[in-house]
Amino acid sequence: xxxxNYVQKHSQAESxxxxxxxxxxxxxxxxHEMGLHKGLKIKLLGRAPLKGPLLIQFGTSFIALRAEEAxxxxxxxx
Amino acid sequence: MYFDSGxxxxxxxxxxxAPNSGKTTLYNWLTGxxxxxxxxxxATVEYSLGRLAPxxxxxxxxxxxxxxxxxxxxxxxxxxxxxxxxxxIYKNPELGRVDFIVVVVDGTQLSRHMQLxxxxxxxxxxxxxxxxxxxxxxxxxLRPSLEILEKEFDCKVVPFEGLLGGxxxxxxxxxxxxxxxTQVREPAVWNFEQSEKKIRECETLANRVxxxxxxxxxxxxxxLVKNTRRLDQFLLHPVFGLLLFFVxxxxxxxxxxxxxxxxxxxxxxxxxAAGNYVHALDEKALWADFAANGVIASFGAVLVFVPQIFIxxxxxxxxxxxxxxxxxATLIDRPFSMLGMSGRSFVPILSGFACAVPAxxxxxxxxxxxxxxxxxxxxxxxxxxxxxxxxALFLAFLFKDQPAWKAGFAMAILYFAAAFxxxxxxxxVNKFLPQGQNAFFMMELPLYRxxxxxxxxxxxLTRTMSYVKRAGPPIFIFAAIMWAATTFPHYQMEDAxxxxxQSYAGQVGHLIEPIVHPMGVDWRVGVGLISAFAAxxxxxxxxxxTFNITDENAExxxxxxxxxxxxxxxxxxxKIFTIASVTGLLIFFMIALQCMSTFAVxxxxxxxxxxxxxxxxxxxxIAYALAIGAFQGLKALGxx
Numbered sequence: 001x002x003x004x005n006y007v008q009k010h011s012q013a014e015s016x017x018x019x020x021x022x023x024x025x026x027x028x029x030x031x032h033e034m035g036l037h038k039g040l041k042i043k044l045l046g047r048a049p050l051k052g053p054l055l056i057q058f059g060t061s062f063i064a065l066r067a068e069e070a071x072x073x074x075x076x077x078x
Numbered sequence: 079m080y081f082d083s084g085x086x087x088x089x090x091x092x093x094x095x096a097p098n099s100g101k102t103t104l105y106n107w108l109t110g111x112x113x114x115x116x117x118x119x120x121a122t123v124e125y126s127l128g129r130l131a132p133x134x135x136x137x138x139x140x141x142x143x144x145x146x147x148x149x150x151x152x153x154x155x156x157x158x159x160x161x162x163x164x165x166x167i168y169k170n171p172e173l174g175r176v177d178f179i180v181v182v183v184d185g186t187q188l189s190r191h192m193q194l195x196x197x198x199x200x201x202x203x204x205x206x207x208x209x210x211x212x213x214x215x216x217x218x219x220l221r222p223s224l225e226i227l228e229k230e231f232d233c234k235v236v237p238f239e240g241l242l243g244g245x246x247x248x249x250x251x252x253x254x255x256x257x258x259x260t261q262v263r264e265p266a267v268w269n270f271e272q273s274e275k276k277i278r279e280c281e282t283l284a285n286r287v288x289x290x291x292x293x294x295x296x297x298x299x300x301x302l303v304k305n306t307r308r309l310d311q312f313l314l315h316p317v318f319g320l321l322l323f324f325v326x327x328x329x330x331x332x333x334x335x336x337x338x339x340x341x342x343x344x345x346x347x348x349x350x351a352a353g354n355y356v357h358a359l360d361e362k363a364l365w366a367d368f369a370a371n372g373v374i375a376s377f378g379a380v381l382v383f384v385p386q387i388f389i390x391x392x393x394x395x396x397x398x399x400x401x402x403x404x405x406x407a408t409l410i411d412r413p414f415s416m417l418g419m420s421g422r423s424f425v426p427i428l429s430g431f432a433c434a435v436p437a438x439x440x441x442x443x444x445x446x447x448x449x450x451x452x453x454x455x456x457x458x459x460x461x462x463x464x465x466x467x468x469x470a471l472f473l474a475f476l477f478k479d480q481p482a483w484k485a486g487f488a489m490a491i492l493y494f495a496a497a498f499x500x501x502x503x504x505x506x507v508n509k510f511l512p513q514g515q516n517a518f519f520m521m522e523l524p525l526y527r528x529x530x531x532x533x534x535x536x537x538x539l540t541r542t543m544s545y546v547k548r549a550g551p552p553i554f555i556f557a558a559i560m561w562a563a564t565t566f567p568h569y570q571m572e573d574a575x576x577x578x579x580q581s582y583a584g585q586v587g588h589l590i591e592p593i594v595h596p597m598g599v600d601w602r603v604g605v606g607l608i609s610a611f612a613a614x615x616x617x618x619x620x621x622x623x624t625f626n627i628t629d630e631n632a633e634x635x636x637x638x639x640x641x642x643x644x645x646x647x648x649x650x651x652x653k654i655f656t657i658a659s660v661t662g663l664l665i666f667f668m669i670a671l672q673c674m675s676t677f678a679v680x681x682x683x684x685x686x687x688x689x690x691x692x693x694x695x696x697x698x699x700i701a702y703a704l705a706i707g708a709f710q711g712l713k714a715l716g717x718x
Contacts, residue, residue, distance in 0.1 A: 035190030
């Protein structure tokens with residue numbers, strides 16, 4: 001499931017794993033540059049008001065992703 | 079050593095690193111106070127260039143040039159900022175290709191930032207890695223094994239502490255040990271699989287660096303994020319977060335006015351006094367008039383806003399360096415994205431309430447060209463401080479002898495109305511502008527940290543100077559032209575009012591009277607509207623001249639002007655300033671793009687005169703039409 005689908009059902013999660021990326025190549029490339037990759041374990045901290053960007057944490061990094069960016073990120077709950 | 083024997087050949091080094099990696103702090107330490115900001119020709123982003131600070135030089139004439147570049151995550155650019163970083167390294171207009179690179183890596187974000195080190199290594203540039211935030215790691219009791227990195231990348235890795243500049247000399251020594259190469263490669267583009275592999279390599283390597291000599295490293299690293307997570311629970315909370323956002327931004331916004339006021343009064347007072355002094359040297363002489371009312375007054379017009387701009391930059395700098403600004407952009411992203419912009423448009427829009435010039439410069443870190451286009455387009459609609467004196471005069475007229483809160487309330491409405499008009503304009507443009515590419519938001523939220531006062535002050539000062547250099551010349555030139563237009567041809571005439579009426583500006587005012595007539599005003603206001611193109615606030619002083627106000631004291635001058643306005647009639651004997659016409663004028667000033675420096679900066683920032691002309695024509699025509707509509711409507715309702 002995409003990270004976006006996940007956040008629509010659960011507002012927070014302590015442990016998710018990225019399984020793949022799909023969609024616009026530029027977005028996927030930038031997700032890589034931001035340090036996201038397959039197998040990475042992330043925490044979903046919440047979402048900005050009005051269905052704004054999603055907030056994720058992995059290691060010491062905090063990243064905000066827009067819906068369309070979260071849509072490119074496929075995850076599974078651990 | 080390359081600099082031995084007093085070599086005078088100058089070598090250059092570029093600092094490259096992700097946003098918030100501590101690059102600019104290192105740059106400030108390396109260059110001391112000797113640097114300049116360079117605008118990359120053909121593009122719109124600046125980089126800074128400076129010489130190695132004297133105390134760091136091995137010999138007095140050691141010529142090592144240091145360049146700070148806009149933050150980038152990779153050498154495959156995806157925004158205007160990143161494009162400039164790449165060009166500044168490979169095809170620098172001043173340096174050609176740079177000789178060395180310092181890759182600035184945030185020690186707390188090691189695994190992510192190491193991708194850039196890998197890319198730089200692939201290009202073949204001789205490089206050194208500056209490992210920043212070393213002090214933060216040490217505080218957590220972490221001792222990273224940097225020798226692993228050195229071995230992996232075959233380069234020197236130097237820990238650097240931003241607070242005290244620890245590691246500075248070692249970085250310079252490492253640079254001196256580098257030898258320039260004759261050839262470098264273009265950065266290779268990694269495909270998806272390659273890039274996955276590289277990130278994993280970085281992660282493994284980062285783990286080794288941090289964990290090799292410390293089994294508890296993971297727990298200690300978590301200590302780093304504890305405060306950030308705790309603070310974010312409030313600052314990014316859907317309800318409290320938004321409330322705090324409005325409180326923080328409200329404080330910044332109001333401080334632009336109250337904190338700057340005493341300084342602005344000081345600048346204003348000093349220039350008025352200097353002008354009066356010079357004019358008094360020889361009241362009849364043209365040179366004294368030019369020096370006082372042409373040169374000094376126009377310098378004053380430029381410099382009076384400097385305190386506000388400085389406070390704005392300082393405030394934004396504080397929010398930026400503490401890590402809050404990225405959160406603010408995240409909070410506001412959704413509403414802005416509905417209007418075709420993004421959270422990154424927030425700072426430019428906010429800055430637009432002080433002055434459109436720095437606001438347009440601030441749009442450079444918007445990665446999407448489309449978002450940037452829309453943001454730049456609506457920035458001039460925000461209520462900049464040059465509109466304030468005009469609003470103050472008109473509101474004083476409309477609410478004369480009424481409780482002060484009414485005028486204050488009306489002022490607030492004007493601000494909200496401007497923001498509303500901006501939103502509508504953005505919404506309309508968003509509908510018609512073709513969809514662009516690379517419209518991603520994706521933002522790193524840095525760990526919260528305490529800002530460094532010295533760096534902050536210096537950075538704000540540099541940005542302010544950059545504003546003065548950019549906005550100064552157009553305002554000055556236009557103000558000088560306006561002086562000539564209002565002084566000649568009858569410069570010897572005693573009666574100031576007659577002199578103005580028969581001056582070139584007065585003649586043009588008469589010529590355009592048919593145009594301003596539908597707004598309910600006559601040639602005198604027309605002259606004021608033309609002179610407002612020098613700077614909006616000039617409208618007030620120009621009105622004072624056309625209505626023959628001669629009071630030296632500013633407060634009594636405003637009182638006299640208000641009295642004159644209340645009784646002024648046009649050639650048909652009708653009152654000029656009525657509720658209807660003044661409301662029309664307020665609407666005109668709210669929307670019209672009269673500022674020539676905004677026009678110049680807009681054309682330069684967007685690299686398109688057509689863009690700036692579109693803004694100029696569209697906003698002025700809409701302002702004019704709405705002003706006429708408001709006047710005629712209110713007049714029909716009996717407010718004329």
